[in-house]
């Protein structure tokens with residue numbers, strides 16, 4: 001990196017907040033995807049005011065700059081090109097204010113999601129977005145990816161809880177979008193533009209987040225079904241009986257098998273699908289709704305239904321869903337993973353297509369996810385243990401993404417495009433739409449210093465090592 005830029009950054013942050021040693025840079029060369037690139041430097045802003053100054057120096061010397069939260073992203077978003085620098089935002093981790101009167105919180109981007117959830121719950125409040133990575137991912141990363149999670153079926157995704165943002169632009173200017181008002185139509189909705197922009201338009205330094213009153217009670221049920229179709233059909237039946245669960249997760253037969261072995265949990269051998277269902281709200285309503293969920297599952301032919309009477313029993317029911325990744329990894333060290341969504345009524349058709357792809361490509365393929373909001377996670381490896389069988393995996397990946405698109409679905413549900421899905425983005429976005437997005441990117445970041453090589457086809461950044 002330009003020595004003058006290093007000197008200016010070191011003067012600004014202090015030498016201990018600028019790392020250029022190889023061993024430090026290597027630890028920032030990856031995220032939770034298979035993408036790898038060693039950055040030139042890693043920077044730790046100490047205050048929000050540091051960020052515009054860093055950006056101005058980056059812009060002056062044309063150095064790419066990639067913001068990073070916890071690096072838990074699954075599409076390579078936080079991996080900087082080898083000619084760029086990483087801005088570790090996790091140090092800006094203050095919960096500035098929890099405001100019960102206005103049902104909102106103001107936070108810095110490095111706050112860990114679960115820590116915010118716990119802090120607002122202590123005040124009787126509720127921050128609903130709940131990615132499975134919540135115990136380590138950050139609010140900044142959640143906003144930049146528009147993270148979803150377990151409660152999206154009832155409460156929506158991160159976007160629905162971001163009321164306003166402070167953002168540092170590529171010019172070093174600081175802008176403020178949105179407000180503390182729930183109703184606000186003053187100008188264009190720039191807040192939404194930055195939510196899900198994957199660090200390509202600006203660096204988020206503060207967020208105003210919407211909170212809800214904490215539900216009085218929640219109840220959890222796990223039901224095992226003899227077929228995937230019976231489980232999938234349970235979802236519209238629940239909606240028909242006017243129950244909107246807060247969580248509606250599913251696991252297919254492969255997940256059941258590996259999780260049973262991993263946890264020695266003893267699910268029935270002939271179970272083909274699991275639904276994990278949670279309802280929340282006022283205690284009386286929750287009990288009534290849980291009764292309805294139980295009835296519908298039984299009517300749909302559930303072989304076994306387990307309910308949780310306490311928090312510790314709830315943890316037991318959740319353990320199988322939470323263990324899927326670890327259980328799969330014990331079987332094989334590396335799985336390809338797709339994160340697609342389809343309109344909710346197309347879930348059974350998507351699951352059926354996955355069965356065909358499993359057979360025609362000779363794959364071990366595990367399907368699980370947020371069945372209530374149409375989001376499927378598909379993990380797959382070759383059956384015959386040739387872990388480097390990439391052409392076959394490439395063809396399977398193509399067919400999985402295509403199947404989602406054919407059902408009017410999306411190639412990315414909650415993990416973003418990053419560097420991994422850039423080539424396929426045109427499968428969902430037509431040329432004029434993509435062109436408009438590129439124009440917006442160019443307007444806000446004319447020299448392309450923010451997170452190059454992400455979202456748009458054609459740019460290179462980082463290599464993908466699967």
Ligand SMILES: Cc1cc2nc3c(=O)[nH]c(=O)nc-3n(C[C@H](O)[C@H](O)[C@H](O)COP(=O)(O)OP(=O)(O)OC[C@H]3O[C@@H](n4cnc5c(N)ncnc54)[C@H](O)[C@@H]3O)c2cc1C
Nearest residue numbers: 069070071072073077132133138140141144147148199204
């Ligand atoms: C085990 C596991 C489970 C997961 N489960 C879910 C899930 O249920 N739902 C879900 O949606 N995702 C899930 N994810 C993916 C990941 O956790 C989310 O995408 C999360 O939002 C990333 O947050 P992070 O802080 O780790 O961000 P990072 O990975 O560090 O960064 C992600 C993107 O955000 C940008 N960014 C980070 N901070 C800022 C900032 N302050 N300003 C601008 N841009 C910024 C980065 O440049 C990058 O493009 C999971 C990941 C793992 C490993």
